[in-house]
Structure formats: C-alpha cells, structure tokens
Amino acid sequence: GAVVSQHPSRVICKSGTSVKIECRSLDFQATTMFWYRQFPKKSLMLMATSNEGSKATYEQGVEKDKFLINHASLTLSTLTVTSAHPEDSSFYICSARDPLHEQFFGPGTRLTVL
C-alpha cells in the first residue's frame, strides 16, 4: 500500500518553543491530508484538514494560531505547534488520502513538552 512518512518520530522540547512536524506522501499525490491528535488509550481526534494550495480547515475548538498548518505541495504538509506547553504533549498523526480513496496514516510523532 501507499506510504506516508512523518518526521520527527519523537521530539522533546522546552515550554515556549515551536515544533514543526512534517507529513509526506511518498508514492502518491495527496491534495488532502489530515492531522489528528491522540491521547493515551483514546481515539483519534481530528484537528484539521490540510488542503494543498489553500488554507487548512480547523475543527471546532482547535486554535489555528497555535497549530499552524501548511500544505505547500501535493506530497508535503507541515504542522507547527507554536509556543508549545506541557498540555500540548501528545501523539500527533497525519494521514493522506490516495486517489483510490484509501487513507494511509503516518507513523506518528510523539511530542513531549517539558
């Protein structure tokens, strides 16, 4: 199946710093990518839909100024957690939808904010 990569897989940062997470579709073009957040033993919570060449669509309750999303190309979307705080610590997962409508998830990024 299609491959979606995420980088970094794990990041530890100090409170107040910004962290950028990259999501790439390696063997297909994705006009739409999705960013999820998952708390331990919980379901995936959709944060935003990333659209190539246009602004992201954020879910209710997600601060767009805090979670900046950029979908600069058909194979790359980035999520920047600005001024991170300990409560932002979580597992962030992206997914991309291939032309056959299957959705493939990246391996996730575990963010720990000290």
Place this chain on the structure above:
Amino acid sequence: GQQVMQIPQYQHVQEGEDFTTYCNSSTTLSNIQWYKQRPGGHPVFLIQLVKSGEVKKQKRLTFQFGEAKKNSSLHITATQTTDVGTYFCAGHYRGSTLGRLYFGRGTQLTVWP
C-alpha cells in the same frame, strides 16, 4: 450530528475465543472503514465497506455493513495473541469534506495466551 459510536471500549478474551466490535451511526454512512492500531503504533487500514449489507472476509476477520448503512461490525474468529490492539471504525458521510473520517472511540482487544 455526525458521530460514530463504537462498543465495547475494552474486550479481554482467552486465545481461541471469538471477538466482535460494533459501530453505529445515527445517520446514514456513505462508507465505513476499519483500522487496527497496535500498542505504540499508528492506525493501519484494514478494509472499506461501501455497499448496503456488504460482508467481507480477511482470513479470520469478518466485516459487515448493515442494510441501512448505519452500523457495522468486525468479528474475529478464534483470536490469537497477534490480534492484540485497538480496532477503530471510521465512517464517511455524504457531503462531508472529501476524505474526512469520523472515528469511533475504538475497542481495545487483549488476548490472553
């Protein structure tokens, strides 16, 4: 609103026993997908069901989509320790953002040897 409910939240079985998880939506789904997430891993796509009453099998896994396209189930026959993980259903609704999935809360399966 558009919401997918999934039960049970947890299931503990002895190896060899069967396992079933159920998903339900109050409104009609255009399709439903199932994912498996191993501990520490990310969700991996298992299957997509599109047609009313559809039944698909993958070895010991049987997936069903209800006639009204509002419910779905995943049944595992004779569980093995390799089946351990959390199983999520995710529904897609007509008119929603293309590709936007509504996830159930997942069923965490534990299999005792």
